[in-house]
Amino acid sequence: MKTRVKKIIDKYHSDKGFLVPILQDVQKEYNYLNREALNLVSAFLEVPISQLYELGTFYKAFSLEPRGRHEMKLCTGTACHVRGVSLMKDNIERILQIQAGETTPDLEFTFETVNCLGACALGPILVVDGEYHGNLSISKTNRILKKLGKKVKIDEES
Amino acid sequence: MKKVKTAQELKNLQEEIKNSRDPEKPCITICAGTGCLTYGSQKLVDNFRAEIEKQNLKGKVEVRASGCHGFCERGPLVVINPQNIFYQRVGLDDAEEIIKETVLNGQIIDRLLYVDPVTQEKILHEDEIPFYKRQMRLVFGMNGNIDPNSLEDYLAIGGYSALIKVLNGMEPEAVIEEIKTAGLRGRGGGGFSMGLKWEATRKAPGLPKYIICNADEGDPGAYMDRSLLEGNPYSILEGMLIGAYAIGSDTGYIYVRNEYPLAVKNITIAVDKARELGILGKDILGSGFDFDVLIVRGGGAFVCGEETALIASIEGRSGEPRAKYVFPSERGLYNKPTNINNVETWANVPLIINKGAEWYRSIGTENSKGTKIFALVGKINNTGLVEVPMGITLREIVYDIGGGIPKGRKFKAVQVGGPSGGCIPESHLDLQVDFDALSKVGSMMGSGGMIVMDDRTCMVDVALYFLKFLEEESCGKCTPCREGVHQMRLILERITEGNGKEEDLKTIEWMGKAIIDGSLCGLGATAPNPVLSTLRYFRDEYEAHIKEKRCPAGVCKALITYTIDPELCTGCMVCAKICPVEAATGEKKEVHTIDQDKCIKCGACFESCKFDAVKVS
């Protein structure tokens, strides 16, 4: 791990000003802000660990916990809200038994809300593992979740 | 491409590229902005390219993946040139047919043409379509003509001519005067004069000076900046080069929202190519002017769209704004003079330099010159990005361009300015859109998000939505914003749950004023706007929620019930099957009922009933 983290730091010339991009690379490398990696960054850059913890908890892009195998991002921008996406959000939370922003205990799903993906014509939108699902409805959501292995009732006829 | 070392060399290159292109050569342009990509347009692009290979047309027919064309409702979009035929809602497998019929045989495929909903006429050309007709696509229109990853495309349409003009004989002060005279005001929300900002930064003591492009577009429902960065990154670079020259800066930053991977990709490619060409780096075009750019990704914080929070983020700190008693133009990034402008503002610069300040002044109103790109979304027929001259009325935007409200519903309000703005009701539809007119009615221009709402939108719910958003995005430093927005959210939540109190409205109004006056930064200072504006124009809705425990629009979960109309129910059992808590029950072919004690108001039955038998009250 030491070499991988050092590589990231060297890429930014050990410049403390690039703390946020450095953490973004660490997040990408380990799928979350791995604690050991953070301690290494703190040591290499001579930046107090409290500052890294502050950045890690301030910015939504960072996660201090390992993320799920499947990433689900629901757009809750104003246009999607007005098209009824909060009902979809409640539905997903109910099925996955977690709140938005959390990961299921079995590390299968991470569910988050995003403030506007910018594809408003197709709202509401759910992005699953990078794939966009537009014109979302409750039945569509259920079908997606069923495909990913959750036990849901779906509308057989549609 | 070879490096160009003088303005003349760049001019020659432009000519060379222009001349090498045959305007009569067939060219298929497919929109590959994020919106259309969601429709699957990448597959369409690949199919076109594969077909061209298959039919041995490589080199004879051009296939171009461009950035956003704006008419997002009708994607995927394909434009065939030289005939300028506009195809909409193109099927992902239509590539073969389009090439065979239209490109090779000049035949129009009727089913892909736009049909005017009023006249029922089929329309061939983009600029005849009502959505586009009333627009003035000076900045955004270029997207359709270029592949964002192709520097040659940008040069072919005259790109970098403004840079040549500036470096070839304009003094920095003259450039600033031109921008000042043009009257270009910030397009990110602040609406401050770009020229004055440049001047202040130039005059401020201290080196180095920095310029920043704010691409942290965070307003939910606004995606203009993203589409500009994705579709025409070179125009922004050109604007920044001119600005850096005028201000005396040699380092620029482009701060892009983390959630925009395609924009980051395209601006990175544009920067690399600009360096290769020699228009970024040292001694640009032999003028002695050095400038280069760093691309920084945001960390996922709306507050970082605020100038000083953005600066903090670049400095490696959390996005906490600071009081702007001393402006960033004097002490900004690393305490040096810094000029920050929004993406769209930068993109307007080459236009002004090329065509002149006087020309620019001929567009718009007295105090708001030029055009503005709006994201027209929500309950509207023609969802998309529209560019219109300042001074156009809201009515024209909503009805003539937007095509009115879908499903025959009634217009209720339009939210302009996102979480910092306000709702504008029907009575103000003839308002001429510009910075000052919007402020007068309790809203603001903001970054350009325009969310249309119909009679099924609950304004209290909208206010609550914005408060929840701001509560989550507040940096948490100052008391009025952090605690005030939180408490306001709690009050509004109570109201939507039927637990509103008589004094709540007075409390909200008092809090609103104090939060506006007391907050540290713009986020807090404008946070009460959505609540205050909805209260101003839709007070009766608030009162219905509080006094009658009723949600007139039928939205607030706690105040509505789902029931099945026995006259319309056919007993098809779809609702019973989909109900997660078995509240909807009934026998086959018999009228179904909903057990109100079990019902969790999830809305699944309402959505799935094909006979409209489920009613909301």
Next chain:
Amino acid sequence: MAEMVSLTIDGLKIHAPAGTTILEAATDANIYIPHLCSNEELAPYGACRLCMVEITQGERARLVASCIFEVADGLEVKTNTERVLNVRRLVIELLLARNNKHPALRKIADELGVKETRFPIEQKGCILCGQCVRTCREVVGVSAIGFSGRGITRKIATPFMESPPNCIACGSCVYVCPVQVIPMKEENGVRTIMKYDYPMQKCRKCGQYFAPKKQLEYFSKITNLPLEHFETCVDCR
């Protein structure tokens, strides 16, 4: 000598050196402006917003935080206008909703005529003035604690909510907190701050416990002097 400027505060003409804040100038002139997050030893922060004042420069009247805004020639400052009092009253009611017990908050509430907060009380204790974090960073220099989260979920935190590795148990954060919500106690040679224990050093001469071991280790590190040098209490040296 610093250049002096003249300004008026509540009608009183005052001279103050350029570069001082309105709050400093007012305090020097015995004019009271309530404040919670400002501290002479720390860089101005401007977070609590209690110290807001109304200023007029030329034609414009606006509200600014007096702990940050620097004095200027001809500045007209009013410390008690209706707009200012409204902000202060909102702020104190909001803070009371986080801590409606501490006398420092009660005192300010009384001065403003606020008897109780109308907001639901979620007793959190900490008012997020940030003095503890800023002291640890700017004065002590170890940044053992910091903020975590943002918005309403913001709180003072140790890294990963565990024992702070850089803490030298000096207790500065405890002393500086205006509402005294950081607990500290000493028992049997152990100092406990928050819920973390720090063993104390016994003086080599008199045998009394006098300082946390971690603090002495820190001094040794930054001065490059051997630890033994610090293991005697001040009285015995």
